[in-house]
Every structure is written in structure tokens, then in C-alpha cells.
Amino acid sequence: MISFDFGAVLAEWPLLLKGVGVTVALTAVSATVGVTLGVACAWSRLYGAAWLRAIVGTYVELIRNTPFIVQLFFVFFGLPGLGVKLSAESASVLAMVINLGAYACEIVRAGIATTPRGQIEAARSLALTEMQVFTRVVLPPSLKRVWPALVSQIIIVMLGSAVCGQISTPELSHASSLIHSRNFRAFEATLIATLLYLLLAIALRRLLNWAGPRLLFGR
Amino acid sequence: MTPRFSFTRRVLIHACALAASALFVAPALAQNALDEIIAKKLITVAIPTDSAPYGYVGTDMQPQGLDIDMANLIGAKLGVKVELLPVTSANRIPYLQTKKADLVISTLGKNPEREKVIDFTNAYSPFFQAVFGPKSIAVKGPADLAGKSVGVTRGAMEDQELGKIQPASTDVKRFEDNNATIAAYVSGQVQLVALGASVAGNMTAKNPQLNTEFKLLLKDSPNFIGVAKGEDKLRGKVNDIIADAKKSGELNKMAMKWLGRPVGDLP
Numbered sequence: 071m072i073s074f075d076f077g078a079v080l081a082e083w084p085l086l087l088k089g090v091g092v093t094v095a096l097t098a099v100s101a102t103v104g105v106t107l108g109v110a111c112a113w114s115r116l117y118g119a120a121w122l123r124a125i126v127g128t129y130v131e132l133i134r135n136t137p138f139i140v141q142l143f144f145v146f147f148g149l150p151g152l153g154v155k156l157s158a159e160s161a162s163v164l165a166m167v168i169n170l171g172a173y174a175c176e177i178v179r180a181g182i183a184t185t186p187r188g189q190i191e192a193a194r195s196l197a198l199t200e201m202q203v204f205t206r207v208v209l210p211p212s213l214k215r216v217w218p219a220l221v222s223q224i225i226i227v228m229l230g231s232a233v234c235g236q237i238s239t240p241e242l243s244h245a246s247s248l249i250h251s252r253n254f255r256a257f258e259a260t261l262i263a264t265l266l267y268l269l270l271a272i273a274l275r276r277l278l279n280w281a282g283p284r285l286l287f288g289r
Numbered sequence: 290m291t292p293r294f295s296f297t298r299r300v301l302i303h304a305c306a307l308a309a310s311a312l313f314v315a316p317a318l319a320q321n322a323l324d325e326i327i328a329k330k331l332i333t334v335a336i337p338t339d340s341a342p343y344g345y346v347g348t349d350m351q352p353q354g355l356d357i358d359m360a361n362l363i364g365a366k367l368g369v370k371v372e373l374l375p376v377t378s379a380n381r382i383p384y385l386q387t388k389k390a391d392l393v394i395s396t397l398g399k400n401p402e403r404e405k406v407i408d409f410t411n412a413y414s415p416f417f418q419a420v421f422g423p424k425s426i427a428v429k430g431p432a433d434l435a436g437k438s439v440g441v442t443r444g445a446m447e448d449q450e451l452g453k454i455q456p457a458s459t460d461v462k463r464f465e466d467n468n469a470t471i472a473a474y475v476s477g478q479v480q481l482v483a484l485g486a487s488v489a490g491n492m493t494a495k496n497p498q499l500n501t502e503f504k505l506l507l508k509d510s511p512n513f514i515g516v517a518k519g520e521d522k523l524r525g526k527v528n529d530i531i532a533d534a535k536k537s538g539e540l541n542k543m544a545m546k547w548l549g550r551p552v553g554d555l556p
Contacts, residue, residue, distance in 0.1 A: 150476040238462035251444030
């Protein structure tokens, strides 16, 4: 019979707390910037010039068809070769933004593509500029339609941040690994990290479902 | 001279010895390995080929490194030819137990479990975990690590030893495995790196442009030469050679050549 000792892991609560804080911070920054990037890319793919569509299309396909950890390693270990040296935290945020941007682009693009033609024509007939049509008439209802999918993608990116510990970012899974490499309580440390991730994901989904209608597209 | 047996009897004796050594950890053929080496004018030495700078295969496909130099030194002192036998960490002791090798010179550390099955000579080279870094960063003592970023493999011996001596302002970056730690150092993401000596040696050899050198010792666990259990004559002779080489500075020269640091005090 295995005896569990959760106390040995919980005694390291400052490390775990810091890990949760770093994971939350990584997610907050990369979700905000990533969704913005996604919207910009969606606009580019639908309304941009041919060269812009080609560039964004290449970016989206490149990111959506390669593993996140490879993208992360490229940013952290590869970019210094080109003279760009980022801290582990900055590299993690950048990789998460790039990753989320590509997925958000396709999700938002799907929402925009289903906008009824009459709605756009009505807006144009009211003499709104093309930019006004996009930001005030097309985008808000599009975001509303795809919001559940977008929220899920943000949560996937948050859970995916667990691999950022590989490049020494002190996020939650890094904290849990560090604890069990010291006290060999692997099962307990991993279980506690799992529960914390679960709580974070539920809290994030509730927050976004609450905030989306109020801040982005109205009820 | 050893008594000459007929071929079949020799095979029989060897087979029995082999079986006995496998079963009883070789008390059977005690005390005559040195005589055999002298008679055959050949000593067989198990060496590593996967742990630079102790033993690795060079660009000319020949094994080289500190352990190979040590094997050649012993051969020269005995006045016999040296046959090198590449082994791995896992099979080097069985090579000795089954008399396929007369000596094991293969970054072999001493511990009580191994002492039950083979004998050890005195230590001949240092093995250690240490902090390494470029020539441009001066590190004289643990205090010089203040404010520097140091890459280390999480949970490794280096991680624990570094934790004992580092100043609070040292930025310790913990990576998943040695490869990630090395990649972080090579790409310039950390200023210094804490590694086992042979891992660091490999890294230094592959990245000469970094000018990596030994900075700070974290922990010592020297290498010993393994001999089959009960071969006291051979062990004594090798110990004499090690003592002479220590006195003449040959051991120190080897350590400087391959490890970049003095041989220090060996047990």
C-alpha cells in the first residue's frame, strides 16, 4: 500500500502560489494580445490585399500545423541565433500569443464569414465607412457567435502553458515538478497541480463568459 | 611462467572459471592476471566511448580521452601492448567479472555495492559536478555567482549542490534535461551552466566558439580503476603505477589536458 503525504507538497505552498500567479499572468497577457492578433488576422484574410492574405495564410497554417512546444523552443532557443534574446517569461508569452493568434484567426474568421450579407449592405447604405462597418456591425455579433469556441481555445492555451516550464518559466507545472524532484512525492505534487489547473480552467471559463457580453459584444 | 595446458583443458578451465566467476564473483582464478598480462604482452582495458572527455571517438574514429590515456600509460609502464575494449556503464563490471577485460578504466566511481563484486585501485582522475562558463565571466567563488543566471538540470546532483552555495541573487534557471540546459547555455539564454564534468566536456568540445572553461567545483566523486575480485597482485602493480604517475605529475598533466583543471587530492 502506498502512503500519500500531501503535507510534504502543500508545505511548499509559496512555490505553488507563485506558479499559479505566473500561469495566470501568462494567460492574461497572451489571451488579450492573442485574440486581438486573431481579429486582425481574420480581417486580413477576408478583406486584406492579396500579399497580406498570403502572409497571414502562411502564418496560420504554419502555426496550426506544428506543435506548441516546437514553437516555444524555436522562440527561446532559436531566436538568439538571429540576435533576439528573450527571457523565458517573454519567450513563453510570445509563443502563446503567436499560437493563440493563429487559432483565434480561424475561429473569428468563421464568425465573420457567417454574417448575413444584408446586414453589411444595410450598414453601407447608412454611409458608414468600411472600418465602421467592420468594427461596429460585423465584428460584435461575429464574436458573440464564436465566443464559446474562443473561450475554449483560450483555456487550451492556458493548459498548454504547462510546457513553458521546460524552458525554466516558473509556472504551475514547473513548480510542481520542482517540488517532486526535491521530495520525491511525484503523485501528490502532480495531483495537486491537476486540481489547481482544473480550478483555474473553470474560473477562467466563468470569467470570460461573464466578461465577453459585457465588454465585447453586448447581450 | 604459467603452466601450459592442452587446448581442451584450457577451454575447460576457462569455461569453469567463467561459470564460477558468474556464480561466485570470481574467487577461482585469483592472483594470476598480472602474470598472464606479462606473458601475453597484452593488457585488455575496458574504456568508455560515450563520455567525453574521459572517453569518446574522435574525428579519426579512434577512441581518445583521459581514460584512454590512462590505459596507455599503464600499458607503457608494464611494457605490454594495450587492447582497448569499448564498454558501456551497464556492462563494464560484467566484462571484468568474466575476465574479458583485465582492467576497467571507465569513469568508474566507487560505492559499497560495487565493492562487493570487484576490487578498486586508488583513484586516478577527478570526476565532478561544476559550474562552467565563458572566459569573459570571472568566477572565483560562490559569491561571484551573485546576479548571474545559471542553467541547471532540475533534480540533478548539480541542482542540489548549487542550491547549497548560491547567493540569493543568483538566477537559477531549471531545465527539464541536460540537453535543454545545454541548449539554453549554448544559445546564450543563461550566462553560466552547472553540469557533470563529462556532459560539460561534450558540450565544450562541440561548441569551441563559446570558450567555455571550468569555474567552480560543486561536488567531487573521483574515478577508480576496477580489477577483478582478488587480483591483488595486479591491483598492487596498478596502484604503484598510479602513485608514480601522481608523483611525476603525469596524472596532473592528463587532468589539465582533458578536464582543464588540476587533478587535486585523490583518495
